Amino acid sequence: MKRARWVSWLIMAICTVYFATPLLCTFEFSLRLKRGQYSFAAYENVFTDSRFQETFLYSTILSAATIVFGTLLVVPTAYWVQLRLPRLRPLIEFITLMPLVIPAIILVFGYVRIYNSSSILPMTSASWSTDLLLGCSYITLALPYMYRAIDTGLQSIDVKTLTEAAESLGAKWPSILFGVILPNLRVAIVSSAFLTFATVIGEFTMASLLDRPAFGPYLQLVGANRAYEPSALAVITFLITWGCMGVIQLLGRGRRGSISASAY
């Protein structure tokens, strides 16, 4: 057993080196903008860049919209399937897994072709409708995690009893959904929201191919033109990712089956 423990430590150590080195190097590199001394100048450049502010704001708003409308799409569906249409569950689950099977680049290729300016639904012809299209593609990307998180949340509460109780107290559908079901899904919804945010904020492929001024394409642009700022941006995005996942882990603590366990 002693030998096994030694091997375990060795594996751990090698992997720690592999995973920590890029992070440390990126951080060190991001401090090197001023010759001969460490400084946060690269971060200053990033934060004062108006393109950074604009694209970050754009992606934040878009991910907020993705979260709100994605939740509004998924919660009633998952609820309804659980309550009234359990036979449809395999179909709905299959659909929610499709975005994991079909690469994002294929989906966005399809969008570009069928929603171009000469089609019946010319979503890419104006910038507001392209924003809408990008929002919908992000909902599609988030669908697997969102659906799984919310469906797991629904299974941990007694949907049927809650609905009947609300109905017998005279509640109508909107107040059952918004007053009873949604509050009970708080943890699941917030978890999936942060995961969605972490995914959407730096998303590159779809935003770039739909030609929207999002944070992901901005990152790529900086990477192509600057030396130290990309590292600063990588550190910033990594901190955002950690922040989002940290919140999810905190929320998931003590609740088995929450997103941190079910998303993968």
Added chain:
Amino acid sequence: MTPLSAETVPPSRALAAPAAPTSFAWLGVAPFLAFAVLFLILPTLHLAVGAFQDAEGHFTLGNIANLFQPQIVASFWVTIKISMISAIGGAVIGFLLAYAGVMGGLPRWVRPVLMTFSGVAPNFAGIPLAFAFLATLGRTGLVTALLFNVFGFKLYDTGFSITTYWGLILAYLYFQIPLMVLILVPALDGLKKEWREASDILGGNGWHFWRHVAIPILWPSLVGTTLLLFANAFGAVATAYGLTGSGINLVTIMLFAQIRGDVLHDQNLGYAISLGMVVITVASNLIYIVLRARTRRFQ
């Protein structure tokens, strides 16, 4: 890149189906189905149909035949190789890491740290991950400089470059390994203590246990997860694009350029490439699902 989640499809709680669902009950899922048709099914179908049409819309197998020109075959092949090596590498290292963290007799705090990190790392992918590896192993990267200053070792004289084949694989492992750990830890937890005890009582040692009990039980999820990692790497765009620009002839990078500006001068050939990619990801996911169903029997 997308972290994958086909793993936990929760068993549906047995809900008594309502006595007589009204015939309008399906309306409740209509918005969702409409969304799925618009943003998942139609776009994919459009490409799949287009792959079998010429520019005038007539049926043809010409696009599929055109896929076999050397440049496209080469790009599929290099993508498959990179995805395969990063998947197998990620699976093996991820397995060792998961084993060390869960069953390796390490202090108790190791496991939650490992799991938390594995939850975060797959989400740190794409362009920022490319930046991190450029800062580490790029031409002016810190490790490259350290290797030279400390050991006098010129990394780039060996033919290595972070912007080529092995560099890309090294970067992909950054999300492949933790993904493997995330999926595999529950499977390792599923190995019952009693099995190990039974094996010990019968006089087996660690090797016997792994060779005759654990691996036969785990192999469907090992192979299945490897396929999942493969599909994951195969569809990835952003990490490669951020790291190499169009330096590596990956099929996703080629498709990216094709969507941007029809570099192949043949729209329908672009559709055929898409179809080829979907066939590959669907196939590896199908095998994953079949293998997944086999693992379930033991749990």
